[in-house]
Amino acid sequence: MANKYTDEEIQELAASYAMGILGSEDKALFEIILTWDNRASFYLEYFNEIMEELSYDSAPLEEPQGLEERLFKYMQMNK
Amino acid sequence: MLYCLDFNNECAKMSSKTGGSIKNQIYSNKKTMSPETAQTSELEHKKEQSELELLLTQISESDEDAMREFYKKTVRLVYGMSHRVLSNSEEAEEVALEVFMYVWKNASQYDRELSKPLSWLLMITRTRAIDKVRKRARAVQIDDSMDENLVTGADNPEDTYIASERRKVMRNAMSQLTSKQKEVMELSYYQQFSHSEISEKVGIPVGSVKSTIRVVMVKLKNIIKAEQGRSYVAEIH
Numbered sequence: 001m002a003n004k005y006t007d008e009e010i011q012e013l014a015a016s017y018a019m020g021i022l023g024s025e026d027k028a029l030f031e032i033i034l035t036w037d038n039r040a041s042f043y044l045e046y047f048n049e050i051m052e053e054l055s056y057d058s059a060p061l062e063e064p065q066g067l068e069e070r071l072f073k074y075m076q077m078n079k
Numbered sequence: 080m081l082y083c084l085d086f087n088n089e090c091a092k093m094s095s096k097t098g099g100s101i102k103n104q105i106y107s108n109k110k111t112m113s114p115e116t117a118q119t120s121e122l123e124h125k126k127e128q129s130e131l132e133l134l135l136t137q138i139s140e141s142d143e144d145a146m147r148e149f150y151k152k153t154v155r156l157v158y159g160m161s162h163r164v165l166s167n168s169e170e171a172e173e174v175a176l177e178v179f180m181y182v183w184k185n186a187s188q189y190d191r192e193l194s195k196p197l198s199w200l201l202m203i204t205r206t207r208a209i210d211k212v213r214k215r216a217r218a219v220q221i222d223d224s225m226d227e228n229l230v231t232g233a234d235n236p237e238d239t240y241i242a243s244e245r246r247k248v249m250r251n252a253m254s255q256l257t258s259k260q261k262e263v264m265e266l267s268y269y270q271q272f273s274h275s276e277i278s279e280k281v282g283i284p285v286g287s288v289k290s291t292i293r294v295v296m297v298k299l300k301n302i303i304k305a306e307q308g309r310s311y312v313a314e315i316h
Contacts, residue, residue, distance in 0.1 A: 008293070015293040018194070020202045021267050021274065034192075044193070050296045051198040053303055054268060056245040057253060058163040060155035064172040067158075068150060071179050072143075078184065079141060 005033065011043050018047035127152075131196035132189075139187035146183055153197070154179070157204050164208035164269055174207045181207075209271050252302040259283075260295045267292055 005013075013030045016022045022030060033040045131152065137145030157178050162171040181203060189199050256264065262281055266272045267288075278285045
């Protein structure tokens with residue numbers, strides 16, 4: 001089973017999985033591959049690091065006033 | 080074993096054996112950050128990630144203080160990402176609230192094996208924001224919105240130096256993508272369209288969409304690593 005998928009195929013799956021755009025079938029497939037092919041977890045970690053960097057593309061903004069209070073009111077009601 | 084990602088080629092190579100965690104990163108002396116600064120930045124970043132992971136564990140046990148700390152550490156990023164997608168302050172605020180409500184109820188669903196805490200959080204944010212965009216059926220504007228963001232996402236004085244440096248590096252990396260690559264990234268990352276939807280919109284085969292996403296992400300990583308003055312060898316043992 002180890003060579004069922006090429007490096008490139010696993011990389012493509014890992015990249016789109018990290019991106020969060022795999023369809024449900026491919027997502028399930030990749031999660032199965034993750035359980036037996038070490039390349040999958042390695043590439044996923046690799047692409048997750050890029051996702052991490054991508055998060056810096058959006059500038060942080062000052063939080064809206066009152067948001068924290070609204071959240072904690074919700075938390076009190078949903079303990 | 081040694082997994083080696085060769086950034087001069089846009090493909091990853093590996094030797095055999097079984098996996099583990101990344102052990103070593105080798106820094107070289109290129110530009111932007113000194114090796115020491117890059118290393119400090121990386122260490123601080125990893126520390127922050129560990130803290131967020133711990134907080135998520137505590138939140139899953141209904142720890143309100145942990146939730147408060149997690150919120151304070153991440154709200155500006157969540158709101159910034161939400162605003163980036165929605166371009167509307169009220170809606171962005173609603174999405175940010177929904178995201179943190181979701182975290183409060185579902186922190187136990189976070190799986191450190193599948194993503195880093197910040198990536199997980201921002202993926203939830205993007206998904207929720209994009210759902211809102213689709214609900215209001217706003218016409219999709221692809222054009223150069225990514226470039227616009229690079230310009231309008233001006234540095235916030237409250238940003239930490241490291242976050243600000245990372246953003247500059249990311250912007251520079253983005254600016255080096257071709258227009259087609261930017262378009263695919265915009266549709267996949269910011270709008271979360273499926274492969275087939277992107278294929279239709281861009282007019283390339285599904286297989287090309289998949290490979291473009293892979294190539295672009297490797298390219299970005301390659302540029303970022305070069306910018307940060309590092310060569311990268313990941314050793315797994």
